[in-house]
Amino acid sequence: MGSLEENAPAGLGQGIETVGGTLREEIPVATAEYVRNPMKDATNNSKLNGRMVVTSSPPPTSSPVPIVQTENSMELSLKKRKSIPLPLEVGTRLLCKWRDGKLHPVKVIERRKLPTGPDDYQYYVHYSEFNRRLDEWVKLEQLELESVEADADEKVEDKGGGLKMTRHQKRKIEETHAEEGHEDFDAASLREHEEFTKVKNISKIELGKYEIDTWYFSPFPPEYSDCNKLFFCEFCLSFMKRKEQLARHMRKCDLKYPPGDEIYRQGSLSMFEVDGKKNKIYGQNLCYLAKLFLDHKTLYYDVDLFLFYILCECDERGCHMVGYFSKEKHSEEGYNLACILTLPPYQRKGYGKFLIAFSYELSKKEGKVGTPERPLSDLGLLSYRGYWTRVLLDILKKHRGNVSIKELSDMTAIKTEDVISTLQSLELIQYRKGQHVICGDPKLLERHLKAAGRGGLEVDASKLIWTPYKEQGG
Ligand SMILES: [Zn+2]
Secondary structure (H helix, E strand, C coil): HHHHHHHHHHHHHHHHHHHCCCCCCHHHCCCCCHHHCCCCCCCCCHHHHEEEECCCCCCCCCCCCCCCCCCCHHHHHHHHEEECCCCCCCCEEEEEEECCEEEEEEEEEEECCCCCCCCCEEEEEEECCCCHHHEEEEEEEHHHHHHHHCCCCHHHHHHHHHHHHHHHHHHHHHHHHHCCCCHHHHHHHHHHHHHHHCCCCCCEECCCEEECCCCCCCCCCCCHCCCCEEEEEECCCCCCCCHHHHHHHHHCCCCCCCEEEEEEECCEEEEEEECCCCCCHHHHHHHHHHHCCCCCCCCCHHHEEEEEEEEEEEEEEEEEEEEEEEEEEECCCCEEEEEEEHHHHHHCCCCHHHHHHHHHHHHHHCCCCEECCCCHHHHHHHHHHHHHHHHHHHHHHHHCCCCCHHHHHHHHCCHHHHHHHHHHHHHEEEEEEEEEEEEECHHHHHHHHHHHHHCCCCCCCHHHHCCCCCCCCC
């Protein structure tokens, strides 16, 4: 990589010098990419044979007057006349036509060949203005080639080097991670970078009566990497490449609800507890499915260590999963929830809040305070903030006399740090003489409560039939 880096500017510079300051036709073609890369990948000549798109008319073949330019204006004129070699490099920044019909800045994250022709490519892009869940594959026609940023070439080099290092480092991190059971900030940010560069492989799934657009990458086994859509059995969560396979599976699959104990029933809603150790395949399938909708979560192959709480809407056909959360059987950090997800067709119905409330009901039964594992997704954090606000302010509103942070925490099973951060964000707490003092003006409480919205579905603790997890035979 280092040697290419050195050659690149020299190559471009020589190209200019040899024509004595006169811009010849071949110069726009001889972009840094071409000068630099003839040896880069001997097996892939697509760059050399590939199509070129010239985005502006070539400069005059000869000029009566020698062109005298400063370095800057020379660069500028080169950029203007620059032709864009295809396929585009990963790392290129340009504009792309989105579903609103407008052009938005994107970065090319990945590219892939299309079967339609040797030079036909599709590009996976990230819209810099949008959340990563809107990353998508686009066709060349959607991309505005005139808008390619001039310094993209260098970024490609950086990117290439950076990525290699990251993969290597990531492996190292995973090893350390496994040994030490924790990660430091650098590891977390590297992993984030790695995740950021990942391409959403599966763009749609079929689950029960829904076809759902996915949001994020999920590490399905390699044999599924060529699939655009996967078909899930909504009960055992097996996934298949083709609809006919699913139909055949559904005739044989005798599961009508998650493979665990029903621990809660309220009308047509049921909650099931599934032990990842007893139902390994189910737990793994659930993780693959969930990662399609969760940005930052590391996928846990080690499902043995987790319990999964599956919320279902039940009817005469069976119990249909609407969402779930997972929980470590033993959490040293005091986490009472690892991953939480409401499937997109069931969002905005209060199920997320229900799941959060449920996780705290379990903590109350355990006689412990709990907190969700970090980082939380953007949607997850919003839900938690709303939940904490409602629960804490409801108590503050009804409570007569003083109440301490510790008491609030004991009553709700919400960890004291979360109590404090929530009250701080609402400006209901002050730090006086070495301790936190809650100062709740009733009108202010009322206003915050209104802003937080209602909790929707309430958990009826009397309907929870559950005993905390105990290792069997131990
Ligand atoms: Zn099944």
